[in-house]
Amino acid sequence: MDRKDFNKELNPTSIKDFVKRMGPLVKPYWFRTTLGILLTIPGGALDGAVAMFLKYYVDNVVVAKNADWAGYIPLLIILFTVVQGVLNFSSAYFNTWVGTKITTDLKKKLYQKLLTFDPGFFDTHNSGDVVYRFYNDADTASTTLIGSVKEFLTRLFSSIGLVFVMLYNSWQLTIIAVVVMGAAVLPTQYVRNKIKKITPKIVTSGSDVITSYNETCNGYKTITSYNLQKYQMDKQFGMLNDLFSLTMKMFKHTNWLSPVMHIIISFGVAGVIWYGNNLIIKGTITSGNFASFIAALLMLYTPIKSIGNKFIDIQKAFLAIERVFEMLNFKPDIKDPANAKEIDGIKEAIEFDNVVFEYKKGVPVLKDISLKVPVGKTIALVGNSGGGKTTFVNLLPRFYDVTGGSIKIDGIDVKDMSLQSLRRQIAVVFQDNFLFSGTIKENIMIGNPKATEEDLKQAIKSAHLEDFISTLKDGINTYIGERGVMLSGGQKQRVAIARAFLKQAPLVILDEATSALDNKSEAIVQKAIDNLMKDRTVFVIAHRLSTIQNADKIIVINEGRIAESGTHDELMQKGNGAYKALYNAQFKHKKQDNGEKDEKQK
Numbered sequence: 148m149d150r151k152d153f154n155k156e157l158n159p160t161s162i163k164d165f166v167k168r169m170g171p172l173v174k175p176y177w178f179r180t181t182l183g184i185l186l187t188i189p190g191g192a193l194d195g196a197v198a199m200f201l202k203y204y205v206d207n208v209v210v211a212k213n214a215d216w217a218g219y220i221p222l223l224i225i226l227f228t229v230v231q232g233v234l235n236f237s238s239a240y241f242n243t244w245v246g247t248k249i250t251t252d253l254k255k256k257l258y259q260k261l262l263t264f265d266p267g268f269f270d271t272h273n274s275g276d277v278v279y280r281f282y283n284d285a286d287t288a289s290t291t292l293i294g295s296v297k298e299f300l301t302r303l304f305s306s307i308g309l310v311f312v313m314l315y316n317s318w319q320l321t322i323i324a325v326v327v328m329g330a331a332v333l334p335t336q337y338v339r340n341k342i343k344k345i346t347p348k349i350v351t352s353g354s355d356v357i358t359s360y361n362e363t364c365n366g367y368k369t370i371t372s373y374n375l376q377k378y379q380m381d382k383q384f385g386m387l388n389d390l391f392s393l394t395m396k397m398f399k400h401t402n403w404l405s406p407v408m409h410i411i412i413s414f415g416v417a418g419v420i421w422y423g424n425n426l427i428i429k430g431t432i433t434s435g436n437f438a439s440f441i442a443a444l445l446m447l448y449t450p451i452k453s454i455g456n457k458f459i460d461i462q463k464a465f466l467a468i469e470r471v472f473e474m475l476n477f478k479p480d481i482k483d484p485a486n487a488k489e490i491d492g493i494k495e496a497i498e499f500d501n502v503v504f505e506y507k508k509g510v511p512v513l514k515d516i517s518l519k520v521p522v523g524k525t526i527a528l529v530g531n532s533g534g535g536k537t538t539f540v541n542l543l544p545r546f547y548d549v550t551g552g553s554i555k556i557d558g559i560d561v562k563d564m565s566l567q568s569l570r571r572q573i574a575v576v577f578q579d580n581f582l583f584s585g586t587i588k589e590n591i592m593i594g595n596p597k598a599t600e601e602d603l604k605q606a607i608k609s610a611h612l613e614d615f616i617s618t619l620k621d622g623i624n625t626y627i628g629e630r631g632v633m634l635s636g637g638q639k640q641r642v643a644i645a646r647a648f649l650k651q652a653p654l655v656i657l658d659e660a661t662s663a664l665d666n667k668s669e670a671i672v673q674k675a676i677d678n679l680m681k682d683r684t685v686f687v688i689a690h691r692l693s694t695i696q697n698a699d700k701i702i703v704i705n706e707g708r709i710a711e712s713g714t715h716d717e718l719m720q721k722g723n724g725a726y727k728a729l730y731n732a733q734f735k736h737k738k739q740d741n742g743e744k745d746e747k748q749k
Contacts (some may be wrong), residue, residue, distance in 0.1 A: 181243030195308030206435030246293030273357030327415030503551030582631030596651030637668030
């Protein structure tokens with residue numbers, strides 16, 4: 148699913164689909180839901196009681212001058228209004244409780260689903276898309292809809308009560324009122340279609356704004372060092388202006404509904420007054436009937452005049468539900484197969500058998516890769532940038548699936564294994580390791596939450612973190628900030644290595660783990676890496692060739708193919724070999740750099 152499909156135009160959910168999809172979410176809270184709905188019945192219907200009292204008040208007090216009615220009718224109106232207020236508050240409370248609870252459950256389900264997605268999904272979707280779809284839509288889908296449904300039900304039962312009062316007072320005037328009310332809601336279909344077309348564009352624009360905020364937080368050092376404040380500001384202002392334009396476009400195409408309804412309804416009121424005068428003159432109805440009818444009519448029409456805005460909110464909620472359940476029903480490309488096999492360790496070998504891989508169909512990144520790695524061996528991957536080295540190791544934990552061929556561990560295709568058991572066997576140290584906001588200890592314990600204090604101490608020692616931690620006031624419980632911003636590059640790498648130590652996985656992947664470090668930091672980190680590699684099967688991508696000379700086998704990957712393989716000594720014997728050319732080029736640069744340093748010292 149690419150980004151275009153992610154924010155595509157969707158058909159709003161039908162009432163039938165809504166009930167089918169939301170039913171399981173509502174079911175655990177059926178009692179409160181039912182109670183909230185039932186309370187809307189008397190709460191809404193009591194509107195009719197107030198209108199009905201006006202008939203008797205006008206006929207008996209205003210017209211007949213009967214003082215006996217003058218005292219208790221106002222008191223009854225107050226009493227009924229108080230009861231109605233209590234009912235409406237209770238109904239609103241239960242509906243809000245249910246709506247908020249369902250929203251929370253939806254967000255939990257969506258986040259649980261998000262964690263099942265493969266890296267390819269995050270390669271093609273920005274953070275704004277994810278936040279909007281997985282967080283904002285959940286709010287719109289349930290909280291907005293439940294609130295709108297509550298108000299709709301209140302108005303429905305209020306309308307039933309008011310129409311009953313209107314029929315009681317004059318069936319002729321009721322026909323006029325109902326016909327006009329029907330005409331007022333006819334334009335809603337046009338608005339529905341406009342909402343369906345514009346909403347995906349607003350979602351895309353809104354997600355771009357969120358992404359920009361995230362990039363500003365995560366890239367503030369780059370922004371300040373390159374003086375990009377104006378560039379970022381212009382970019383953000385442009386997106387905000389686009390969002391403003393789309394919002395106004397939505398308003399222009401939808402919010403005319405309420406004033407149009409207002410105008411149409413005014414014809415209904417005018418028609419009722421005109422024809423009602425005739426009925427009073429003819430003696431068909433009394434002044435009390437007419438006053439009661441007008442009160443019921445105005446109470447009926449008032450919410451109808453604002454139904455346009457409510458209709459827009461409900462349509463947005465239906466579209467949000469469609470997007471939410473599209474995500475919940477989405478099937479990731481990489482998932483456990485039926486009857487997935489559980490593995491416990493790597494006992495024999497890892498084998499790449501004619502592996503082909505494509506990010507984009509028809510454009511292979513790896514071509515016919517065949518390699519067998521016995522357990523306990525260290526394999527170094529080298530080659531020109533963009534040759535496919537990182538892609539090669541990313542296929543092992545199934546961050547991506549091979550397009551052709553297979554990868555086997557002890558003769559079992561990794562596609563036949565459960566993802567959990569496969570990834571338990573692998574520890575990865577990246578070039579830029581992600582550290583979570585929290586403490587050093589919390590970030591290391593991610594490797595094995597059940598590890599003992601002794602295991603933790605050993606991991607810290609093996610990762611050469613002891614001296615550094617001893618200088619910190621709070622030691623291992625020091626807070627390191629979001630993405631570990633409080634640590635240097637070398638310190639972050641050693642925390643990641645300690646995490647890998649604690650995992651105790653038999654297979655280690657080192658993806659240029661030292662390439663971004665200075666010489667001093669690299670030396671310390673390299674010692675930690677050497678400890679991590681002991682007695683394990685290792686795949687290491689190395690930028691500095693001096694660090695992999697002792698590898699059991701060096702694989703040179705160029706343009707997606709294995710150009711050559713062998714030990715360091717074997718490859719250096721090849722006169723025009725690719726590895727020898729890389730090594731000599733790097734060694735030449737090193738000699739030049741050392742010569743420049745010597746010259747400066749003189």
